[in-house]
Amino acid sequence: MVFLILVECIVNTLTLDTEKLNNKHVVMKTSFTPQPLQGEPIAALATPLGVGALAVVRMSGKDVFDIAQRVFRKKKKPDFLFSQSKGFRAHFGTVHDREGLVDEVVALAFRSPNSYTMEDMVEFSCHGGPVVVSHILQVLLDEGCRLAEPGEFTRRAFLNGRIDLLQAEAIGEMIHARTESAFRTAVNQLQGSLSLRLDVMREQLLCSCALLELELDFSEEDVEFQSRSQLQKEVVVLQAELRSLIDSYQQGRLLKEGVSTVIAGRPNAGKSTLLNVLLDEERAIVSNIPGTTRDYIEEYFLYEKTMFRLIDTAGLREGHEEIEHEGIRRSYKKISEADLLLYLIDISTEEYLSEVPQILEFMERYSNASMIVVANKIDLTSDSVLKVQKLREMTDCEVCGISAADGVGINELKLLMSRMVEGFDKLHEASVLVTSLRHYEALRNALDALEHARGLIESASGTELIAFELRSALEYVGEITGKVINEEILNVVFDRFCIGK
Ligand SMILES: Nc1nc2c(ncn2[C@@H]2O[C@H](COP(=O)(O)OP(=O)(O)O)[C@@H](O)[C@H]2O)c(=O)[nH]1
Ligand SMILES: [Mg+2]
Known part of the structure; x- marks a missing residue:
């Protein structure tokens, strides 16, 4: 060779x-495609477990036609032989266990090498109830199938040379895509x-x-x-x-994982309140007791076409006790990995400017990330406009005044966030990522x-x-x-x- x-x-x-x-x-062609191997028969539910109109139980490997023959009866054709079915054929009938009928199903036959795994395969479309599904699966296991491992069907497709490893991964990414552009990139990779x-x-x-x-x-x-x-x-x-x-x-990472957006700031600035209002749900616990958020919370939030991965962190202060200390260490780690930083300040207090040095330091230390200074609690102060202006002058940063509690300024903040990352996900236009x-x-x-x-x-x-x-x-x-x-x-x-x- x-x-x-x-x-x-x-x-x-x-x-x-x-x-x-x-x-x-x-x-130059230097590789060759081997004949598909027929592995031991495996079976699994291919659709999510739950209640639905339909569910699909699939089998792949050697002897699956014999196994199907033992459990399936075709309507109106009692002498039907699975082993003689053509590929890509649907057969309407019933699945039986030793006691009797389990469900009415449509059985699809795929002949090697023309199947997902390149092995012989049979798929049963049955009624989508958890009990029905586990019955059918049990029948197949009793007849000689083994329960498939995670990804085993796709693994066989790879080992038989139908797809390469990149394409196998693309299938996983396609299923888990959270945005249109992540989906498009996966399709591209699959092709x-x-x-x-x-x-x-x-x-x-x-x-x-x-x-x-x-x-x-x-x-x-x-x-x-x-x-x-x-x-x-x-x-x-x-x-x-x-x-x-x-x-x-x-x-590519931004497309797949979303723009990592960390909400940072001192305890009680309103970080958890902001996370909740952006997500439009009560996700994080909000309280006036400083140090309530000890671990970070991560949630996805789609705005227009951009996926933000919002991360609410423990407030930055000298750690009081061990758990909070660990929370703060994790906050810094998340901040260092951020694409976008929302630095939250409570501007209702007189000391709001005391955070300027910290903001300037962040801008320098985390210069890879874009930063927005979010001046929160404008509802509690009468001169918020002046304060916002002052912050802008002193930091030379984008500053957005909001009241996370009342939802005032949130739309403007969302717009600003999406403007700051503009171009980050124009990427799907690039052909290969x-x-x-x-x-x-x-x-x-x-x-x-x-x-x-x-x-x-x-x-x-x-x-x-x-x-x-x-x-x-x-x-x-x-x-x-x-x-x-x-x-x-x-x-x-x-x-x-x-x-x-
Ligand atoms: N008046 C007012 N209170 C707020 C605002 N945002 C947050 N709070 C309050 O500030 C306290 C701390 O909020 P929280 O979100 O837990 O702050 P965190 O420690 O930064 O996560 C809570 O009592 C909130 O209700 C706001 O815009 N206006
Ligand atoms: Mg909090």
Whole structure:
């Protein structure tokens, strides 16, 4: 196999000029799709557990047609044989256990390899009640199925080569998307746009690696199958490509996780009241006892098309006792990770300006985040306009006067919040985005390896060392799409899925 890849790479190198080789549309086929494996039969509920018009119980693996045959009777056709059903066929009938009828169902048959998992599959659409569903599932388990693990159907689709790891993850992200743009990005990933870019990169790396390996085999001859200057150029191009993907992560993360918006300020400034009024529900406990909020509270809030992840924190003051102290430590951690900071001040007191130094310090220390100073409790002071103006002058920051208790100024605050993050989520227009920390880290590692390789090429180091770095870059890129299978990574990816997917 390695030999074949090598030959193919050399042939390609000889027949294509380098210009073409660097062209993204040149994808050399070095992978093959194996025949799907039929795993042991698994079964699970594919729809949420609860009351509904319909529910779907699915089975996949070897013998599922035999299992279906034992529990299902087709209406008007008692001699129906599941094993002879065509794929994508629906059959109306009943499911039975040993005591009698369980439910009327529609059974869908899928024939390997044309199914979600590429194995033989049967799906029963039954009535959507928890008792019905658990009966049907029990019947299938009694007949030889095992209950599926979380994500096991999708895992099989991956292991059988129907989708790559990125696409499997995209399915999970699509299901969990909270906004239209997060959904669009997942669809894009499912269609393979990111996979294609990574595959092109991988093929180029593979080719360079193969040529270097060949040199090692002919080390006594002192030949260079790829000139070092050419290799250097290719590494630089690959690095630029990696960087552009890495840079898209900041945007991708915002799309997926929402704009991390931390409400910070002293105890009793009205942070929890503000969270509640923005969410329009009594989510956080509000009280005039300072230090009520000890841990942070996180809730999503959609405004226009932007998803904000609102985080209400423990008030910032010298910790009084251990739990509050821990709460304050967590507040600072959240503040340091914020995209948008809402710094809340109670402007009904005379000391409202005493917080200016703290605000200025925050602006400097957390300069990655945008900041809005929110002047709260304007209902308790007659000169709020002047105070807001004063704060604006002293901090040179956006200041918004509100009364969280009365809801005054909240619409203006929402508008300002969305204006401050404008452009953050214009991102769906960009075609390929990296949205997962796992991908981001692998890309960073690949970039580091290439940086080492570049240094080695520059200093005319030995072929072996350069080949080693290129090979590690290759492995990091391969880990993303699952070309390099790492059991630990597979577990992390599929454990996040629900059972039945
Ligand atoms: N009058 C007035 N009281 C407020 C306002 N916002 C919050 N409060 C009160 O201030 C106290 C502290 O509020 P809370 O939201 O728990 O503050 P936190 O400690 O910053 O979370 C409570 O008694 C609230 O009812 C406001 O805009 N006007
Ligand atoms: Mg609070």
